[in-house]
Amino acid sequence: MGSTSCGTACAWQRVAMATRTVFLVCYFGIIFPEVRTVFEKPSKDPLEKEFISTTDAETSMARFGHLYRANYVYEMRELEYASVLQIGSLKNHYLFRHKSHPRRSRRSAIHITKRLSDDERVSWAEQQYEKKRTKRAMVRDSAENLFNDPMWNQQWYLQDTRMTPSLPKLDxxxxxxxxxxxxxxxxxxxxxxxxxxxxxxxxxxxxxxxxxxxxxxxxxxxxxxxxxxxxxxxxxxxxxxxxxxxxxxxxxxxxxxxxxxxxxxxxxxxxxxxxxxxxxxxxxxxxxxxxxxxxxxxxxxxxxxxxxxxxxxxxxxxxxxxxxxxxxxxxxxxxxxxxxxxxxxxxxxxxxxxxxxxxxxxxxxxxxxxxxxxxxxxxxxxxxxxxxxxxxxxxxxxxxxxxxxxxxxxxxxxxxxxxxxxxxxxxxxxxxxxxxxxxxxxxxxxxxxxxxxxxxxxxxxxxxxxxxxxxxxxxxxxxDPKKWKGVPEKRECIVKDKSFEPRLLRANEEVIIEIPTKACEGQENSIASLEHVQLEATIEYSRRGDLHVTLVSPSGTSTVLLAERERDKSPNGFKNWDFMSVHTWGENPAGTWVLRITDVSRRIQNEGRIVNWKLILHGTATQPEHMKQPRVYTSYNAVQNDRRGVEKMTDFVEDHTTQENLSERPKLAEDASSSSDQAEDKIPSEAMLHLLRSAFSRQMAQKRLPKKTGSEKLNIPYEHFYQALEKLNKASQLRDSEESLYSDYVDLFYNAKPYKHRDDRLLQALVDIINEGN
Missing domain, CATH: 3.40.50.200 (Peptidase S8/S53 domain)
Structure with missing residues (x-):
């Protein structure tokens, strides 16, 4: 990267919009007669007349140098350069961007630099190149010395104690x-x-x-x-x-x-x-x-x-x-x-x-x-x-x-x-x-x-x-007060069925109650965006711990309000108990809610009844300002490592499909061997492609060797390995299926590695096979 032509300002940035090469040009040491020769203007310009009539070169530059520079900068902009900028507060130092040299070109533009240097009006010119700089953030080496308190370095949950950024961030x-x-x-x-x-x-x-x-x-x-x-x-x-x-x-x-x-x-x-x-x-x-x-x-x-x-x-x-x-x-x-x-x-x-x-x-x-x-x-x-x-x-x-x-x-x-x-x-x-x-x-x-x-x-x-x-x-x-707008006024909407009659419940049976609601639409307490939801219910039952209560929202979110508790043998049931959930936060509550109450204990003597219930919706009439754009989830490791220059990877497991069956994902890597262009469309990075080809291929796992792409070695940062592994690990069916390549991978490498944490062992095994291949 050190020879890459610059694309913006003095320091090259890959995110910039500019597309041309940058040169730094300085004007000190220019003598008056040369200026006069190049920038002679019609005599009707009073400033130019005065400029020409001056005989002392030093005085001329002091008084009229701004005119010279302005004319030259104007000429450069009109001819072959764009985006002329002064370099900070440095006088007579300007940044030019050549119109014809591509930003991503790896060759230097020597001919352009020479042409500028040869110009009699230019004292010095050089092409700008990328400089590698790292942010001096508080990572492990500096964080461990941040305080003199003797147990500070044991507070792993407050500081980044990883020895390498490829490991999961804990703090x-x-x-x-x-x-x-x-x-x-x-x-x-x-x-x-x-x-x-x-x-x-x-x-x-x-x-x-x-x-x-x-x-x-x-x-x-x-x-x-x-x-x-x-x-x-x-x-x-x-x-x-x-x-x-x-x-x-x-x-x-x-x-x-x-x-x-x-x-x-x-x-x-x-x-x-x-x-x-x-x-x-x-x-x-x-x-x-x-x-x-x-x-x-x-x-x-x-x-x-x-x-x-x-x-x-x-x-x-x-x-x-x-x-x-x-x-x-x-x-x-x-x-x-x-x-x-x-x-x-x-x-x-x-x-x-x-x-x-x-x-x-x-x-x-x-x-x-x-x-x-x-x-x-x-x-x-x-x-x-x-x-x-x-x-x-x-x-x-x-x-x-x-x-x-x-x-x-x-x-x-x-x-x-x-x-x-x-x-x-x-x-x-x-x-x-x-x-x-x-x-x-x-x-x-x-x-x-x-x-x-x-x-x-x-x-x-x-x-x-x-x-x-x-x-x-x-x-x-x-x-931050500059960002946070505050949330709208809280409202409460109560939904109940006045005609409801107690419902009997026995073991291995299920009571289903549908609760349609407009969420108090048209009233002062109408709700469009949920916060908390409460189910206030009275349930009589012979063995309270065998009850299981589920509430499904109009959006389809299923929430367990009560799970079985084996030790709870009480016959007292629940008396006007508030079961509360935050799982539907942000949803629109209008529609049909479904309440399911079951007993799957197979204790045939169990019986009772649902005496009464009401649904209490807490929320706001309008959506809070910060929720008007969807929440974006990013890899926590990638977010925290970003200050170290770690490139973010795109998830190929979408957040809302964590149950997606990915058992066929490794086939993408096999397909990719015949068409790299096709693979790029399916797998977001070469690191992921290489990972799938090696660690998650049964054949490759058995050989403990990755598949190489020709004679070229892949120098993939360790951070990519962990993130890729992490994404695959999130897919429960990939992890739990008997046919899973992930399971094969664990069987081969997990028990053989003497590392403390399971994820560290998996990561190290993955790094090992990549290194063997390289």
């Missing part, structure tokens, strides 16, 4: 936000938990007593009760994730390390509805964000939500908190996965007022403890298998920890990210924040997990992860 993209000077200043977060060790060296500087209270002992000091087992460490750990001080040589760094943090001690004793309400509603005009990593028992058999007082506290918070903009409530989705629990039975995470946060492991997988539900809005990182790293934070007794786990650790990370957004735009409402989360969360880093679907508004969503992994930089960028 929450927080560093670019810090680079903009946004660190949580002026934002107050309180942690509702078992207390806060506020004199901890890594917390004290950011401690806010006005955001703190002890409702267990009814005093203003939230300091935790010490015991031999350190049982009350939870709140301090959660607070540390948010607001650990930076560069103080202690523990690690908080996501919003310049925010203010308080603690509400309310879990170390008897918890009542009054205590919960007091905690949720504490000082709402001072506290911006409430972070809660608790809820009803995650035992797989409990159904419980906020009491009457706590519910009123939520409602007061979103209407009156933050001076009317609404308090931000962040809730951990629950850790009952191993018990088969479902967070749709947790009324705190199932509330329209909370931002429910799930977890993903270091491997980008759903952890063993995570719960599935339709109310989860997004995901942050946390612990996973025993080999995975965990979360770093402050700990009791002025200690540090690297073992914080569960969705308890994910919610504070999210709260910290939201604090960054509020610093960038303090006017965000509670609904603005939810929209920002929905619109900027990333599906791609978690795409290898089952359960992804595209809803009727084009948004990818999953009951394990909500709308995906939080991307702090994207969220803060969109929240």
């Amino acid at each position: 929450l993209h927080v560093i670019p936000v810090w680079q903009k000077g946004i660190t949580g200043k002026g934002v107050v977060i309180t942690v509702l938990d078992d207390g806060l060790e506020w004199n901890h060296t890594d917390i004290y500087a950011n401690y806010d007593p006005q955001a703190s209270y002890d409702f267990n002992d009814n005093d203003h000091d939230p300091f935790p009760r010490y015991d031999p087992t350190n049982e009350n460490k939870h709140g301090t750990r959660c607070a540390g994730e948010i607001a650990m001080q930076a560069n103080n040589r202690k523990c690690g760094v908080g996501v919003a390390y310049n925010s203010k943090v308080g603690g509400i001690r309310m879990l170390d004793g008897i918890v009542t509805d009054a205590i919960e309400a007091s905690s949720i509603g504490f000082n709402p005009d001072h506290v911006d964000i409430y972070s809660a990593s608790w809820g009803p028992n995650d035992d797989g058999k409990t159904v419980e939500g906020p009491g009457r007082l706590a519910q009123k506290a939520f409602e007061y918070g979103i209407t009156e908190g933050r001076n009317g903009k609404g308090s931000i409530f962040v809730w951990a989705s629950g850790n009952g996965g191993r018990q088969g629990d479902n967070c749709d039975c947790d009324g705190y995470t199932d509330s329209i007022y909370t931002i429910s946060i799930s977890s993903a492991s270091q491997q980008g997988l759903s952890p063993w403890y995570a719960e599935k539900c339709s109310s989860t809005l997004a995901t942050a990182y946390s612990s996973g298998d025993y080999t995975d790293q965990r979360i770093t934070s402050a700990d009791l007794h002025n200690e540090c920890t690297e073992t914080h786990t569960g969705t308890s650790a994910s919610a504070p990370l999210a709260a910290g990210i939201f604090a960054l957004a509020l610093e960038a735009n303090p006017d965000l409402t509670w609904r603005d924040m939810q929209h920002l989360v929905v619109w900027t969360s990333e599906y791609d880093p978690l795409a290898g997990n089952p359960g992804w679907k595209k809803n009727g508004a084009g948004l990818m969503v999953n009951s394990r992860f909500g709308f995906g992994l939080l991307n702090a930089n994207a969220l803060v960028d969109l929240a």
